[in-house]
Amino acid sequence: MNVYYDNESRPGEGLAFVVAPTADGPPPGSHGGFLGLTNATLEATPATNRFVAVEFDTFKEPGGYDPDDNHVGLDVGTVASNKTASLAGFNITIATNKTAPANYTAWIEYDGAARRIAVYMGVRGAPRPATPVLASPLDLSELVPERAYLGFTASTGVSFELNCILDWNLTIETFPADKKSKGWVVPVAVAVPVAAIAAAAFVVARMARARRSMERRRQERLEHTLTNLPGMPKEFAFEKLRKATKNFDERLRLGKGGYGMVYKGVLPAAAVDDDDGRPPAATEVAVKMFTRDDAKCVDDFLKEVQIIHRLRHRNIVPLVGMSKIFKLHYITFA
Structure with missing residues (x-):
């Protein structure tokens, strides 16, 4: 990804990778520090918003919930992050300009069995660092619907920047679920042309529906055949x-x-x-x-x-x- 701002301005506000309950666009009034995720009204009821996001924030909001203007945060239903991590100690500056341009890769890995999320970040082209910039317990099954959408959001305000997703990759591994847990592991290398985000989310949703339909037909055929076996095992x-x-x-x-x-x-x-x-x-x-x-x-x-x-x-x-x-x-x- 690349976040660029003009030398004469101050960067803001940031972008986020989000697991959202719907494919609807950003809510009205979600500019500035709301990062296209919420607005002043929705911020009052975070438990009902049903999203989880990893924010890459380039503006320190008044209110005390941002550590600085260069951090990663875990947002659960609200932009007041549950956990934040400043990137200053990792020699990473999210927003860059022509004086010191830089492209970055972010890896967002979710372990559904361990119920834990880890975010790694490094210069694009380099291998994934051994140490995450942010790690936190997280149970997605309790926070987002079973059917959810993956994508990106961003916003500007009085300050502005160009948020560019250069490419991205999504890998999901599913495991047989027992009665106690439903888990997935999601490693994500962040980046996609911004204009393609909505189309990508739509295609992913259509493919998932088609796959579920095909699997349902296979299951029906399987059950029919097994039921009609003589002396069914x-x-x-x-x-x-x-x-x-x-x-x-x-x-x-x-x-x-x-x-x-x-x-x-x-x-x-x-x-x-x-x-x-x-x-x-x-x-x-x-x-x-x-x-x-x-x-x-x-x-x-x-x-x-x-x-x-x-x-x-x-x-x-x-x-x-x-x-x-x-x-x-x-x-x-x-």
Whole structure:
């Protein structure tokens, strides 16, 4: 990114990367220190604003919540940052002019499992620094809607500057969610032509809707086929398989192939039905995890369940059940 101001003026006000509840434009009156995020009215009710932003602030607002005119801040529903960090100690000046021009890269990384955000910043072209300029606990699941928009906002006031997003990259990794947590990890290298921000947000939203629709159709086909299998195999809750494999511990991995991985596990007593009248006992199992995320993976999962479900041989481990969660499918053998 590049923030430029004329030598004759004073820079202001700043820009922000935001996770927002809607794709609506900036609220009226959000110029100046509101950074296009809120206004005087919305500032009175931060809990209802439902956004989280990382601000790159170039103007010290009166009121005492800005440490200086060159800082990074974490904004939760308000521009009065929950946490700020001055960049003076990192030899970084956000707003530059022709006397000392500079382009920067910012990495914004969110760990949904640890519920923590970290912001790194350095000269463009250099590797990501080892030390973040700002780090803070943060639980996005409590603060923004499940369906949200990513983008950028900026503002000017009496002071002005040119806020340029040069390019950007977004990576999201999703994991099977248990009952206690829903997590994502979001590393973001900030920057995009400003004129393309709205279009990018629209495209991302459309792609996400299309993907959800496709995944819903796959899930419906999967459930229909499994329901019509003769003697349908037992369906295990994902939590049971996770505990059986000690959270899919790498030390229990038996093998890896093009479609996924196989883990050794132990299901507790009574988790697997015995047909010979013996008392239920803990059962040693192999759990195959399908990790490919495409339609062919679903087809292969169904074919393997159908074939193995019919096989009976002393040298072939029998199928005892399966599980399906989000994009991952599991087959359990005993």
